[in-house]
Amino acid sequence: MIRNFVTWLVAAALLCGQSQAPDPKWDRLYPNSEVLEMMRGYERAYPGWVKVESLGKTSAGGDTWLMTITNPKTGDAASKPGVYIDGSTHANEIQGTETTLYTVNFVLKNYGKLPRVTEFLDRATLYVIPMMNVDSRERWFSQPSTPNFPRTLPVPIDDDRDGLMDEDGFDDLNGDGEITMMRKKVAMGHGNFKLDPKDPRLLVPIQQNELGNYLMLGFEGSDNDGDGQVNEDPYGYVDPNRVWGDGFQPRYVQAGASEYPLQYPEARNIANWMGAHFNVNVVMSYHNSGKLILRMPGARSQKPMSPVDLRVHDFLGKEGEKILPGYRYVWVAPVLGDSYGSSADHTYGRVGAFSVGIELNAPQQDFNNDKNVSPDEVLKFNDELTQGRMFSDWKPFKHPQYGDIEIGGYKHDTGRSPEGFLSVEEYHRNAMYVLFHGYHLPKLSIESPTVTKVKNGLYRLHIPVLNQRMIPSVSGIVAQNRIHRQDLATITGAKVIASGIVDDPFLNKVQLQEHRPERLFVRGGVDGVSTKTLMFLIESQPGKVVFSYDSIKAGKVSKEIVLP
Ligand SMILES: [Ca+2]
Ligand SMILES: [Ca+2]
Ligand SMILES: [Ca+2]
Ligand SMILES: [Ca+2]
Numbered sequence: 001m002i003r004n005f006v007t008w009l010v011a012a013a014l015l016c017g018q019s020q021a022p023d024p025k026w027d028r029l030y031p032n033s034e035v036l037e038m039m040r041g042y043e044r045a046y047p048g049w050v051k052v053e054s055l056g057k058t059s060a061g062g063d064t065w066l067m068t069i070t071n072p073k074t075g076d077a078a079s080k081p082g083v084y085i086d087g088s089t090h091a092n093e094i095q096g097t098e099t100t101l102y103t104v105n106f107v108l109k110n111y112g113k114l115p116r117v118t119e120f121l122d123r124a125t126l127y128v129i130p131m132m133n134v135d136s137r138e139r140w141f142s143q144p145s146t147p148n149f150p151r152t153l154p155v156p157i158d159d160d161r162d163g164l165m166d167e168d169g170f171d172d173l174n175g176d177g178e179i180t181m182m183r184k185k186v187a188m189g190h191g192n193f194k195l196d197p198k199d200p201r202l203l204v205p206i207q208q209n210e211l212g213n214y215l216m217l218g219f220e221g222s223d224n225d226g227d228g229q230v231n232e233d234p235y236g237y238v239d240p241n242r243v244w245g246d247g248f249q250p251r252y253v254q255a256g257a258s259e260y261p262l263q264y265p266e267a268r269n270i271a272n273w274m275g276a277h278f279n280v281n282v283v284m285s286y287h288n289s290g291k292l293i294l295r296m297p298g299a300r301s302q303k304p305m306s307p308v309d310l311r312v313h314d315f316l317g318k319e320g321e322k323i324l325p326g327y328r329y330v331w332v333a334p335v336l337g338d339s340y341g342s343s344a345d346h347t348y349g350r351v352g353a354f355s356v357g358i359e360l361n362a363p364q365q366d367f368n369n370d371k372n373v374s375p376d377e378v379l380k381f382n383d384e385l386t387q388g389r390m391f392s393d394w395k396p397f398k399h400p401q402y403g404d405i406e407i408g409g410y411k412h413d414t415g416r417s418p419e420g421f422l423s424v425e426e427y428h429r430n431a432m433y434v435l436f437h438g439y440h441l442p443k444l445s446i447e448s449p450t451v452t453k454v455k456n457g458l459y460r461l462h463i464p465v466l467n468q469r470m471i472p473s474v475s476g477i478v479a480q481n482r483i484h485r486q487d488l489a490t491i492t493g494a495k496v497i498a499s500g501i502v503d504d505p506f507l508n509k510v511q512l513q514e515h516r517p518e519r520l521f522v523r524g525g526v527d528g529v530s531t532k533t534l535m536f537l538i539e540s541q542p543g544k545v546v547f548s549y550d551s552i553k554a555g556k557v558s559k560e561i562v563l564p
């Protein structure tokens with residue numbers, strides 16, 4: 001009896017303790033080791049549902065970690081339409097990682113509880129790369145950094161063309177673990193700033209008719225190589241979002257580009273993997289900041305987006321403005337300037353996915369409601385809402401080149417990433433926007449066919465294929481550039497004499513496929529929220545045949561059809 005009880009206890013302990021899923025509080029940013037532990041934790045807690053794998057090594061010895069999440073009982077991951085999300089392409093744009101992890105946590109914990117989450121994991125696959133630029137993200141945590149630095153891939157570049165690479169970066173002169181700002185008081189008339197009369201922690205630029213007595217000297221550091229310039233060649237710079245294949249331009253056109261497309265493994269690992277996963281319909285990459293949903297193309301000189309795809313992007317983007325209040329859905333090029341070789345251009349142009357960049361928000365406070373958060377309001381936020389956590393007060397320092405200066409300013413984990421107490425709403429809304437895309441993944445069903453007996457042993461079938469959701473089963477760019485094979489319709493159990501796409505069922509207008517009618521290629525697939533009717537003329541005895549519709553992006557459906 002006791003022994004049975006003990007056995008039961010052990011079994012129960014094994015079952016529940018078998019792996020508690022991670023339960024992050026989301027009130028802080030997670031360094032890479034904790035992110036990876038969290039990913040592994042979900043994998044252990046949801047065996048078969050979550051797979052964590054490395055797509056390959058990265059430039060400084062890390063790994064491109066991918067999570068694949070789906071209900072394994074409803075089909076293989078690759079057979080289902082996919083949503084791909086990633087974070088920390090720009091290494092300083094940290095909370096993209098937490099946004100992806102929040103999404104992971106939400107879908108896993110709400111499967112079976114919330115119908116739309118359940119539908120999502122049953123019929124779709126979520127692919128997640130929480131840390132694209134993994135090595136530099138680690139560096140942001142472990143070495144003195146700023147809100148803007150490092151953004152680069154971990155690749156040394158001779159920015160000032162003096163033959164040396166990364167020889168003069170930022171320096172943590174005062175040893176507080178942060179790279180903050182330097183300012184210097186000078187004789188009246190020698191500066192272009194003055195102290196803000198409302199708050200001496202701030203400098204304000206002088207007006208035309210004023211004399212200034214302060215200089216802003218930029219981010220903390222000294223002239224390490226004695227060339228008369230301070231911090232002119234820091235760590236990097238190769239921009240991980242200017243190195244992709246589609247639309248690539250060399251460095252003399254696009255600053256931060258690599259020497260050739262996909263030169264660095266951070267991008268190449270993902271491009272190679274996604275090139276073998278054309279089931280990816282949606283790509284969402286998290287950046288900060290600015291509250292923007294950015295659609296491609298990256299530059300005005302590139303070919304405009306296919307009208308079919310633009311319509312879908314516009315729908316998803318406009319709805320995004322509602323799910324993410326204050327965010328604006330825009331075409332990136334006229335708003336942020338032309339850029340070449342971005343991941344969104346690549347994954348749209350080479351994979352045919354609906355790809356957007358999302359510029360996340362780090363909410364602060366507009367105390368006087370004038371729709372602008374001014375520098376003094378940021379300081380007020382620092383003082384009243386964080387009790388001074390964000391800002392290091394100015395302190396005197398003896399600088400090797402500038403003499404007596406002051407060092408102070410905002411710490412690296414402020415400004416671009418949300419304060420812990422405000423992060424959950426940001427992550428949650430963005431996760432819900434991922435699920436909105438998930439909901440609108442193409443969802444195909446075969447409606448009731450019309451079967452006409454032409455004569456004994458010869459039937460004509462009109463088979464409507466319905467797509468219930470907004471994303472087409474083949475995107476416009478896939479159809480246009482033949483990125484991967486079109487949707488394929490087949491009949492098994494009969495000899496196919498002719499097949500085609502029905503333009504008008506009443507007038508019996510059909511675009512016939514000239515060759516091999518037994519494999520009907522449905523160019524352009526089934527548009528969002530619409531039906532495409534297919535015609536098959538088949539030789540068969542009365543009985544049953546099976547119609548199958550196989551879409552790389554929308555999955556496979558089939559239906560038995562009875563011939564009278
Ligand atoms: Ca140099
Ligand atoms: Ca410092
Ligand atoms: Ca220098
Ligand atoms: Ca320096």
Ligand SMILES: [Zn+2]
Nearest residue numbers: 090093287288
């Ligand atoms: Zn970015």
